[in-house]
Amino acid sequence: MTQKKILIADDEPNIVVSLEYLLQREGYAVSIARDGLAALEAIEREKPDLVLLDVMMPIKSGFEVCASVRGDAALAHTRILMLSAKGRDTDLAKGMALGADDYMTKPFATRELVARVAEMLAKDRP
Numbered sequence: 001m002t003q004k005k006i007l008i009a010d011d012e013p014n015i016v017v018s019l020e021y022l023l024q025r026e027g028y029a030v031s032i033a034r035d036g037l038a039a040l041e042a043i044e045r046e047k048p049d050l051v052l053l054d055v056m057m058p059i060k061s062g063f064e065v066c067a068s069v070r071g072d073a074a075l076a077h078t079r080i081l082m083l084s085a086k087g088r089d090t091d092l093a094k095g096m097a098l099g100a101d102d103y104m105t106k107p108f109a110t111r112e113l114v115a116r117v118a119e120m121l122a123k124d125r126p
Helices: 015-023 036-045 062-070 088-099 110-122
Strands: 004-010 030-034 050-054 081-084 100-103
Touching: 004 015, 004 036, 015 030, 015 110, 030 036, 036 050, 036 062, 036 081, 050 062, 050 110, 062 088, 081 088, 081 110, 088 100, 100 110
Parallel strands: 004 030, 004 050, 050 081, 081 100
Antiparallel strands: none
């Protein structure tokens, strides 16, 4: 079985360190991007199975990265779980309208995030 690849795109070091540890412990291959431009480049280069995409990042926002990924047919298989401190209904609706597969508001329980990641990766993407 091929190891699933996850990109963590977030500029908050504490979140990145804890998520990287947890996801590696679950057996995923994890890579990191610290801003939106680096995230987009990593997605194009590494073609991860899933991206944990922070909404508020330097250079390009998570919303911009999500829209770019969904506009590229070669990246259509990429699942996107948006992470944000923005918890308003309009923020969630915007993320989902841009093509995110799921949306979690910070702070979140890391166990719940790991469970959602496993659930998302278990589903076949159309």
